[in-house]
Amino acid sequence: MTDAPDRPTLPDALKRVLPAARWERVSGGQSGAQVWRSTRYVLKVQPRTPHPVSTLQQERERLRWLAGRIPAPQVVAFEVEENQEFLAMTRLNGIPMSHPDARLHPERVVNLLARALRELHALPLRDCPFRQTLDVTLPLARERVQAGLIDGSDFDDDRAGRSPVSVFNELARTRPAQDDLVVTHGDATLDNIILNGEFVEGLIDVGRLGIADRHADLALAWRSVRSELGERYAGMFLDLYGRALVDDSKLAYYRLHDELF
Structure with missing residues (x-):
């Protein structure tokens, strides 16, 4: 996908849109995407493969929908060339919440995280054209398992040694009876919320955004905070978001769900 380690290969259409810039390679994004950034732009390059977690076309659609909302x-x-997708977007000022230079007190981080998710989850459902409910994600999970796309060695420690099939079977068997639907980010980790100073600048990596149970976000956010900041602040995050809205069994379910994505 690249001519050399220090720059991406751009389709002609993108060369006309993006000014000449010094590109910096960023660690790879979800679904096998390569990510590059300049001082003003971010470029993602992703192969078009069967059963992807999300596509760059989906991310483009969601970014356009978010404009003026969040x-x-x-x-x-956005371009497609030789079975690859290219998405160019503006670069947000700031750094991810997970970055060592974020340098905020952990209590401030979880407060901002809870506030950002409450704001997103408050968007009117009737306005959102994207669905990420279990009716959508479980069939995709089955396809990914059947296609051999799930690396069981990457499962969380409490599922070490399990097979992808067993995880899917448990998801199907223990599916919650009711959904608490909101507009979700879909990958609500500290990596995907950008801080500028002491405030949230915006959300990134929104290719999985859509209507789903709020616990699809809360489970991943809780796990991310526990990993980065510790158990105490993971619990504080849930308190700040609103414990009355939290179902511990659904938190566990959606952590299991994420193993197949």
């Missing part, structure tokens, strides 16, 4: 990058261009 701070997020603006779409600059």
